[in-house]
Amino acid sequence: MFTPGGVPAKVDPNGVYQVEQMYVQYFIPQNKRGALPLLMWHGGGLSGVTYETTPDGREGWLNYFLKRNWAVYNSDAVERGRAGWAMYPDVFKSEPVFLTKENPFERFRIGQGAGSYNKDPEKMKLMPGSLFPKEGYDNFTKQGVPRWTTTDDATIAAYTELVDRVCPCVVLVHSQAGSFGFKVAQARPDKVKALVLVEPAGIGDRKQVEKLKNVPMLAIYGDYIEGDARWPKIRANGVSFLAEAGKYGAKYEVIDLPKAGIKGNSHMIMMDRNSDQVAGLIQDWLAKQGLYR
Amino acid sequence: MFTPGGVPAKVDPNGVYQVEQMYVQYFIPQNKRGALPLLMWHGGGLSGVTYETTPDGREGWLNYFLKRNWAVYNSDAVERGRAGWAMYPDVFKSEPVFLTKENPFERFRIGQGAGSYNKDPEKMKLMPGSLFPKEGYDNFTKQGVPRWTTTDDATIAAYTELVDRVCPCVVLVHSQAGSFGFKVAQARPDKVKALVLVEPAGIGDRKQVEKLKNVPMLAIYGDYIEGDARWPKIRANGVSFLAEAGKYGAKYEVIDLPKAGIKGNSHMIMMDRNSDQVAGLIQDWLAKQGLYR
Numbered sequence: 001m002f003t004p005g006g007v008p009a010k011v012d013p014n015g016v017y018q019v020e021q022m023y024v025q026y027f028i029p030q031n032k033r034g035a036l037p038l039l040m041w042h043g044g045g046l047s048g049v050t051y052e053t054t055p056d057g058r059e060g061w062l063n064y065f066l067k068r069n070w071a072v073y074n075s076d077a078v079e080r081g082r083a084g085w086a087m088y089p090d091v092f093k094s095e096p097v098f099l100t101k102e103n104p105f106e107r108f109r110i111g112q113g114a115g116s117y118n119k120d121p122e123k124m125k126l127m128p129g130s131l132f133p134k135e136g137y138d139n140f141t142k143q144g145v146p147r148w149t150t151t152d153d154a155t156i157a158a159y160t161e162l163v164d165r166v167c168p169c170v171v172l173v174h175s176q177a178g179s180f181g182f183k184v185a186q187a188r189p190d191k192v193k194a195l196v197l198v199e200p201a202g203i204g205d206r207k208q209v210e211k212l213k214n215v216p217m218l219a220i221y222g223d224y225i226e227g228d229a230r231w232p233k234i235r236a237n238g239v240s241f242l243a244e245a246g247k248y249g250a251k252y253e254v255i256d257l258p259k260a261g262i263k264g265n266s267h268m269i270m271m272d273r274n275s276d277q278v279a280g281l282i283q284d285w286l287a288k289q290g291l292y293r
Numbered sequence: 294m295f296t297p298g299g300v301p302a303k304v305d306p307n308g309v310y311q312v313e314q315m316y317v318q319y320f321i322p323q324n325k326r327g328a329l330p331l332l333m334w335h336g337g338g339l340s341g342v343t344y345e346t347t348p349d350g351r352e353g354w355l356n357y358f359l360k361r362n363w364a365v366y367n368s369d370a371v372e373r374g375r376a377g378w379a380m381y382p383d384v385f386k387s388e389p390v391f392l393t394k395e396n397p398f399e400r401f402r403i404g405q406g407a408g409s410y411n412k413d414p415e416k417m418k419l420m421p422g423s424l425f426p427k428e429g430y431d432n433f434t435k436q437g438v439p440r441w442t443t444t445d446d447a448t449i450a451a452y453t454e455l456v457d458r459v460c461p462c463v464v465l466v467h468s469q470a471g472s473f474g475f476k477v478a479q480a481r482p483d484k485v486k487a488l489v490l491v492e493p494a495g496i497g498d499r500k501q502v503e504k505l506k507n508v509p510m511l512a513i514y515g516d517y518i519e520g521d522a523r524w525p526k527i528r529a530n531g532v533s534f535l536a537e538a539g540k541y542g543a544k545y546e547v548i549d550l551p552k553a554g555i556k557g558n559s560h561m562i563m564m565d566r567n568s569d570q571v572a573g574l575i576q577d578w579l580a581k582q583g584l585y586r
Binding site: 001002003004005006007008009011012013014015016017018021023025044047048049052076081082084085086087097098099100101102103107119138141142143144145146149152176178179201202203230233234237 | 294295299300375377392412431437438439442445469472523530
């Protein structure tokens with residue numbers, strides 16, 4: 001019975017399933033000023049909602065770039081959000097990961113590590129000077145969706161199809177999508193004309209790093225990295241991968257926000273109170289690449 | 294390890310989970326002509342994507358009404374799409390239902406019942422005169438997401454909160470959301486100023502039918518109902534519920550499309566080739582209720 005008081009239906013689970021599809025929503029401004037479409041790829045346990053609004057209710061990066069007349073393509077990767085997901089272990093190989101409310105708070109350099117979360121925003125132990133809007137933390141956790149760790153190949157295949165369909169383009173990635181951005185740019189170096197990496201959590205294929213030689217890249221990292229258990233290594237991996245590409249001639253820039261005088265950013269830079277300021281750095285860098293008119 | 298080559302992270306599954314949230318995306322035209330916001334609630338196994346595009350690549354009802362200057366609120370109900378979902382049986386009481394590609398084809402009066410699906414559109418046995426764009430059937434199945442049958446209370450609570458936040462409004466529902474629309478209108482009869490029911494699969498609370506006395510209602514049904522195993526009963530339930538409300542003074546209208554000379558519609562009326570024509574009937578009815586200026 002699908003609906004109480006409805007009419008019973010037989011559902012035969014045997015048959016053909018549609019799996020590994022991806023969802024993309026796009027907005028095309030009437031008078032484009034971005035020279036190419038801007039694709040936004042979200043991080044782990046999240047969906048395209050990442051870029052829509054901030055936890056304190058301001059407009060997110062999607063609107064920021066749309067209002068500057070970029071064509072914006074915002075996606076939900078395979079198994080996230082509107083892309084749907086498939087049964088496990090029958091189709092997907094593992095169980096998904098569900099995150100508690102405590103987890104991103106303590107892992108994303110919003111709070112001061114383990115034990116810093118509290119449901120009362122007044123009692124949350126934030127990083128000193130944090131720009132994360134703590135009063136909206138629940139709004140952020142409502143954006144969380146289960147995620148798998150065994151679907152990367154399908155996600156890369158789907159993003160590659162997207163690039164084949166709508167690019168040449170600029171790809172902006174966050175966190176988990178760091179490795180997707182690098183790898184898809186390596187697979188389609190003629191189509192990804194610039195790569196903006198916001199705290200990339202992974203890298204591309206080290207054996208094919210030469211393929212990035214003509215892809216301008218910008219990496220941005222937030223605050224509180226030195227004191228974190230994992231982020232010094234994650235950042236070092238990203239920067240060394242960029243440096244390898246640089247040996248083959250790739251133009252790249254690394255902005256460590258605190259060194260640029262911008263302090264207080266968590267891993268969720270597009271959610272922090274200064275999200276527009278950081279978007280402005282990206283906008284300026286894209287303009288410098290000749291991608292804005 | 295979240296990302297291959299990344300830095301290991303410990304994830305403690307014990308803690309507090311955010312569950313039963315809902316996703317709503319809205320578009321507000323600069324010069325509103327709809328007197329009230331128009332809320333679109335999707336059916337079972339689907340998300341707000343239902344209203345975005347048609348399987349043959351045309352613009353969907355969301356754009357149809359937005360272009361006529363309605364403020365449109367398009368949602369993903371609890372556990373669908375961007376709303377995310379919770380672990381089961383720990384939080385949700387049951388397993389979700391996954392549908393094969395065959396299932397909606399054979400159950401939504403697109404094909405001629407059991408055995409009518411074929412992956413080759415040329416070999417699909419469609420209803421004679423069907424207006425469903427068979428060449429795009431795979432695009433439709435890509436919109437499918439798992440759904441639960443045990444989350445109705447949470448969904449009704451979430452939609453009620455939505456209505457409290459953005460209404461007075463018009464609510465347009467499809468299929469599974471039929472019962473949500475009736476029940477939320479019964480809970481907030483002062484805020485739901487009109488209810489458009491597109492093939493509602495369920496009804497409201499028969500004991501509180503009087504609460505609908507001031508809610509104008511329009512129900513629309515497609516073709517091929519008489520020959521179906523379930524739809525004659527589903528339609529009769531809906532029509533009798535409306536008639537009960539009518540006894541208390543509710544103004545309601547039932548449009549059986551074939552009787553109105555419009556033949557060939559499946560259960561997915563907003564996907565059929567004449568989707569704009571049917572949207573026009575809804576637009577005209579809303580205008581007649583004084584809700585368009």
